[in-house]
Amino acid sequence: MDSDSEPELKLISLLSQLTSLEDSDPEVILIPVITQIISLVSSMDLDSQPKSKSELMSLITQSISVFKSMDLDSQPEPLRKLISFLSEKSDSEKKPAQDSEFMTLVGQTLSLKPEPELISLYHQILSLDISKDSDSDLESKLVSLISQLLFLDDMKSGYSSDAISLITQIILLVNSMDLDSQPNQESELISLITQTTSLFNSMDLDSLPKPLSELMSFTTHKISRFNYMDLDSLPESLSELLSIISQNFSSTISRHLDKEFRILVNETMTLELELISLIHQVSSVVISMYSKSAKFISLCPQQEVIFKYGKFHVIEKFSWGSNNKLYCLPFLWDKFRLTGEDPTHFLCQGCNGENHEEYDKAPVVIKHTLHPKHPLQLVLSRHYCRTRECYCCDKDLNKIFYYCSACDLAINLACVEKAPVLSIDHPKCHEHTLALFPIHTSLTCDLCGLADSSCPFYICSPCGFAVHQTCTSLPRLINISGHEHRITFTPSFDQREWSCGVCHKKIDNDYGGYSCTRKDCLFATHVKCATQRDVTEEEEEEENEVVEPFTVVSEGIIHHFSHQHHHLKLDENSGIDYDENKMCQACKIPIYFGNFYSCMECEFILHKVCAEFPRTIHHKFHPHWLNLVVENGGVRTEENKCSVCPWMCTAGLFYKCFKEQCRFKLHVQCATIQEPLVHESHAHPLFLTSNRKEQRTCHVCKESGHCSTNETFNCIQCDFAMCFRCVTLPQKVRYIDDEHELTLSYGEKISTKTHWCEECERKIDQSIGFYMCVKYCCVALHIECLLGVDLYMMPGSSLLYYGAKVDVLLNNRHTSRPICSSCKKRCPHKIVLQCSGTIFCSTSCIRESVDRGAKVA
Numbered sequence: 001m002d003s004d005s006e007p008e009l010k011l012i013s014l015l016s017q018l019t020s021l022e023d024s025d026p027e028v029i030l031i032p033v034i035t036q037i038i039s040l041v042s043s044m045d046l047d048s049q050p051k052s053k054s055e056l057m058s059l060i061t062q063s064i065s066v067f068k069s070m071d072l073d074s075q076p077e078p079l080r081k082l083i084s085f086l087s088e089k090s091d092s093e094k095k096p097a098q099d100s101e102f103m104t105l106v107g108q109t110l111s112l113k114p115e116p117e118l119i120s121l122y123h124q125i126l127s128l129d130i131s132k133d134s135d136s137d138l139e140s141k142l143v144s145l146i147s148q149l150l151f152l153d154d155m156k157s158g159y160s161s162d163a164i165s166l167i168t169q170i171i172l173l174v175n176s177m178d179l180d181s182q183p184n185q186e187s188e189l190i191s192l193i194t195q196t197t198s199l200f201n202s203m204d205l206d207s208l209p210k211p212l213s214e215l216m217s218f219t220t221h222k223i224s225r226f227n228y229m230d231l232d233s234l235p236e237s238l239s240e241l242l243s244i245i246s247q248n249f250s251s252t253i254s255r256h257l258d259k260e261f262r263i264l265v266n267e268t269m270t271l272e273l274e275l276i277s278l279i280h281q282v283s284s285v286v287i288s289m290y291s292k293s294a295k296f297i298s299l300c301p302q303q304e305v306i307f308k309y310g311k312f313h314v315i316e317k318f319s320w321g322s323n324n325k326l327y328c329l330p331f332l333w334d335k336f337r338l339t340g341e342d343p344t345h346f347l348c349q350g351c352n353g354e355n356h357e358e359y360d361k362a363p364v365v366i367k368h369t370l371h372p373k374h375p376l377q378l379v380l381s382r383h384y385c386r387t388r389e390c391y392c393c394d395k396d397l398n399k400i401f402y403y404c405s406a407c408d409l410a411i412n413l414a415c416v417e418k419a420p421v422l423s424i425d426h427p428k429c430h431e432h433t434l435a436l437f438p439i440h441t442s443l444t445c446d447l448c449g450l451a452d453s454s455c456p457f458y459i460c461s462p463c464g465f466a467v468h469q470t471c472t473s474l475p476r477l478i479n480i481s482g483h484e485h486r487i488t489f490t491p492s493f494d495q496r497e498w499s500c501g502v503c504h505k506k507i508d509n510d511y512g513g514y515s516c517t518r519k520d521c522l523f524a525t526h527v528k529c530a531t532q533r534d535v536t537e538e539e540e541e542e543e544n545e546v547v548e549p550f551t552v553v554s555e556g557i558i559h560h561f562s563h564q565h566h567h568l569k570l571d572e573n574s575g576i577d578y579d580e581n582k583m584c585q586a587c588k589i590p591i592y593f594g595n596f597y598s599c600m601e602c603e604f605i606l607h608k609v610c611a612e613f614p615r616t617i618h619h620k621f622h623p624h625w626l627n628l629v630v631e632n633g634g635v636r637t638e639e640n641k642c643s644v645c646p647w648m649c650t651a652g653l654f655y656k657c658f659k660e661q662c663r664f665k666l667h668v669q670c671a672t673i674q675e676p677l678v679h680e681s682h683a684h685p686l687f688l689t690s691n692r693k694e695q696r697t698c699h700v701c702k703e704s705g706h707c708s709t710n711e712t713f714n715c716i717q718c719d720f721a722m723c724f725r726c727v728t729l730p731q732k733v734r735y736i737d738d739e740h741e742l743t744l745s746y747g748e749k750i751s752t753k754t755h756w757c758e759e760c761e762r763k764i765d766q767s768i769g770f771y772m773c774v775k776y777c778c779v780a781l782h783i784e785c786l787l788g789v790d791l792y793m794m795p796g797s798s799l800l801y802y803g804a805k806v807d808v809l810l811n812n813r814h815t816s817r818p819i820c821s822s823c824k825k826r827c828p829h830k831i832v833l834q835c836s837g838t839i840f841c842s843t844s845c846i847r848e849s850v851d852r853g854a855k856v857a
Contacts, residue, residue: 011037011040011041011044011056011060014036014037014040015037015056015125015126041060041064044060056125059121059124059125060125062121063118063121063122063125066117066118066121067118070118075116076109076112076116078105078108078109078112079109079112079116079118079119081105082105082106082109085105138173138177139187139189139190141173142170142173142174142189142193143189143286143289143290145166145169145170145173146170146282146283146286147286147287147289147290148166149166149170149331150283150286150287150290150329150330150331151290151330151331174193174197177190177193188285189282189285189286189289192278192281192282192285193282195278196275196278196279196282199274199275199278200275203275209271209273211267211268211271212268212271212273280328280329283329283330287330288358295344296343296344296345296346296359297344297345297346297359297360297361297362298345298346298347298348298353298356298359298360298361298362299336299345299346299347299353299361299362299378299400299413300352300353300361300362300364300378301347301352301364301378301379301380301400302364302377302378303315303377303378303379303380303403304379304380304381304382305379305380305381305403305405306381306382306383307381307383307388311408312379312381312388312403312405312408312410314379314405327348327349327350327351328348328350328351328355328356330346332349332350333346333347333348334346334347334349334399334400336398336400336413338413338414338417339414339417345362345413346359347380347399347400362378362413363378364377364378365377365378366378366402366416368402368411368416369419369420369436369438370391370392370411370420370436370438370456371391371404371407371409371411371438371440372438373407373439373440374404374406374407375404376402376403376404376409376411376416377402377403377404377405378400378401378402378403379400379401379402379403380399380400381397381399381400381401382399388410389454389455390410390411390412390415390455391409391410391411391415391440391454391455391456392411392412392415392420392455392456392469393412393414393415393455393470394454394455394468394469394470395412397410397412398412398413400413401413402416407440409440420436420456421436422435422436423435423436423458424458424472426458426467426472428476429446429447429467429471429472429491430446430460430463430465430467432460432462432463432465433460434458434459434460434465434467434472435458435459435460435461436456436457436458437456437457437458437459437466438456443457443459443466444466445457445466445467445468445471445511446465446466446467446511446512447467447468447471447474447491447511447512447527448468448471448511448512448526448527448528449508449510449511449512449513449526449527450468450527450528454468455468455469455470456468456469457469458472471512471527474489474512474527474531475489475531476488476489477489477517478514478530478531479623480501480502480514480525480530480623481619481620481621481622481623483501483516483523483618484618485516485517485518485521485523486516486517487514487515487516487517487523487524487525487530488514488515488517489512489513489514489527490512490513490514490515491512492509492510492511492512493507493509493513493515493524494509495509498513498522498524499524500513500524500525500526500529501523501524501525501529502525502526502529502530502532503526503529503687504687504716505526505716507524507525507526511527512527513525513526513527513530514527514530546614546615546616547615547616548615549561549562549611549612549613549614549615549628550568550611550612553567556569556570557569557570557600558570558597558611560597560606560611561615561630562585562586562606562630562653563585563599563604563606566599566600566601566602566604567599567600567601568597568598568599568600568604568606568611569597569598569599569600570595570596570597570608571595571596571597571598572595578590578591578592578734578736579591580734580736580830581795581810581830582605583605583794584596584605584606584607584610584652585604585605585606585652585653585794586606586607586610586611586613586652586653586668587607587610587652587653587667587668587669587792588652588791588792588793588794589607589669589730589792590733590734591605591607592730592732592733592734592741593732593734593741594607594608594609595607595608596608597611610653610668613628613653613668613671614628615627615628616628617655617671619655619666619671620673620674620675620688621643621644621666621670622643622657622664622666624657624659624662624664625657626655626656626657626664626666626671627655627656627657627658628653628654628655628656628668629653629654629655629656630652630653641665642654642665642666642667642670643663643664643665643666644666644667644670644724645667645669645670645724645725645727645728646724646725647667647669647725647728647790647791647792648790648792648793648799648843652667652668652792652794653668654666654667654668655667655668655671667728667792669728669792670724670728673713673727673728675687675688677713677722677727679713679722679727679731680731680743680744681700681722681731681744681745681746681769682699682715682720682722684715684716684717684718684720685715686713686714686715686720686722687713687714687715687716688711688712688713688714696712696714696721697721698712698721698722698723698725698726699720699721699722699746700722700723700726700744700746700768700769701723701725701726701768701769702767702768703723704723711724712724713727726744726769729744729769729783729787729791730744731743731744732744733771733786733787735758735771735779735781735786737758738758738773738777738779740773740775740776740777740779741773742771742772742773742779742780742781742786743771743772743773743774744769744770744771744783745766745769745770745771745772745774746766746767746768746769746770747766747767750766750772750774751766751772751774751778753778755770755772755778755780756780757770757780757781757782757785758779758780758781758785759781759782759785759786759828760782760785760828762782764780764781764782769783770782770783771783771786784829785828787830788829788830788831788842789829789841789842789843789844790829790831790833790842790843793808793831794808795808795809795810795831796808796809796810801833801835801843801846802846802847802850804835804836805835806833806834806835806840806843806846807833807834807835808831808833809831809832809833809834810830810831811827811829811830811831811832818832818839819839820832820839820840820841820845821838821839821840821845821849822840822841822845822846822848822849823841823845823848825841827839827840827841828841829841829842833845833846
């Protein structure tokens, strides 16, 4: 197939899909298709098209020319607004109201009289009979669509909206082909497609093997039908197949494929069925016809390594343990990008390259300039290791890399492909030319002050100067999370005592580091601390306009931005009348103590401190400025989860980053955390001195790795560590059946008595965090019994969990409590979760139910 024709074939497919959309949901179907068309046309080099280009490409070229020459201000209002809407849509979050506006603008624009030239060209393009192609054109389209599906990058971890579009187009195209009238000399692909369609039409779906029937049952239950296709017009069996596939793909747009579905797919693809065999044959033929597939290089490691005791160890017996033909299909390959956006190498876990002789293979053993002493072996590490980095680039190691077991040295594939630079001139750090020092040894870098052999060195022998290869490209000016000013690199410090603002350890004045650009600010950091990937980002300093969160109406009465319709009145909380269901609309915590604002016309309330949260902050946890936003209404998804703590808040206020392609979000509970953290559960101040590669056990909950980040708050005087989940727990709370305040406590030294939880009446393990009245009555409760296991979820809100909508309901714990369908116990917490009429205690009960194979939607 001619690769030059691929963009036009893709364009024809998208236009065919656009013309078939009638009563479509604009957010789900129409807008993504239009966006794909615009993106594809923008990427095409129309000026280099041959003079004999097709009528379609001629009209596209004319349309682009007309658009570029248009004076938008002089265009009719509907057309001007529609162009503005489409340009803004790709950069903003989708809103239902905007979708309605979009459809209105489309209708108004298409009915304009006289008809603008751009709209006239649009009608001419849609009037082209692009569906009636020759047999070779249809086959080319089919190859293009199937190959795009097979080589879809994100197919392995979750089916994307692109997959929905591709599968739909494939089935529509096959359905439009008159396979019975194909000539005897039909191609191998058309022959296999004909056999597959004929076989499927003749199958008795009720007599299918269990994995295949369960797969169809699962997908049919899980997902809704496409709303823009007339399934009734298709043959019955093909209609059912399309329904199953479309249902499956429309529910798995989320990042991860359901565990049950993945198992069923694997079991189905290993069945000894003629249908499965034909699917594999179709895939193989398409791959052989697809021009880009030949450019892939096969990675076939012959050794496996495992990381333990601080180094890699080669596993003697190396085997794949998978004979599943499914893994030989490209969409399940592990693909690797060495340079650029397109993947260039692949690892097949089905055969380790044995079934892919048509591809070039990467060498299994190499000699490298940076390590001439020993050969390097191509190895596989099945378990991702965050604690080891590439010797050349100082970046995390990929799943496959080259390794010297004698020296425990590892190099990424991308670094092997690049020739090392033997000498460099770096006048900012040293006056002489620096030469590459290829021997793997430990030297002290004169810029960062670290004595290690984690990467190559460049040295000046006459001066005794040595610098890490990675330190030669240190950024001069950066922004660091937690410090509002820019900091600049300095090769050494003056003779005063300096301490690092990140790790809080002493800075050696003779080596380089970063210091604040403001003369009145003494903030400084080590090079390694400042350039951690999760801490800094090079950018210009920003000036943010100060916007107050509320305006004062009169004494004790305010107008808050999060509650635009009514005024709020300041109430003094005496603590006498405590209502556990009276929750702050910002932090989702009950009004335990302190003054609060209450709406003068409805039930809306805010803690006084929450009402005073600034609209814009610069926080320790993120290098960009964060804006305070309201997150009320709608169904919450994983994207609404805090980037720091583990809690899935479903309403309230968030701090959100609006930098392009940055999805960082911060709950207001996390935003209130500052350094040093003074916590009543520990005698010393706590600092955020760890990074994401460390995984310390929290001394309060005795767990690790359960938060969005592995970072913990640590004591620099002892070995104490505290995770973000425990840090965000309120230090003092109230219990509805006791008049005293309860304090977050832990450790055997807190009390010599045995304590029993007032709520569940089980014994309390005092080594793990719990709440207790420490001054008066010694009332004690487990954290989960008092606060629940899913914190900060507002009754009346909804979230998307395991692909299903889950409603958060208030649980009346003092009357007849509902029974959880998963654990079969009475729901003990303040809230219950309801999914399609089924009640669950918590998200963990939903997760356990899914793991057992139950359906939640």
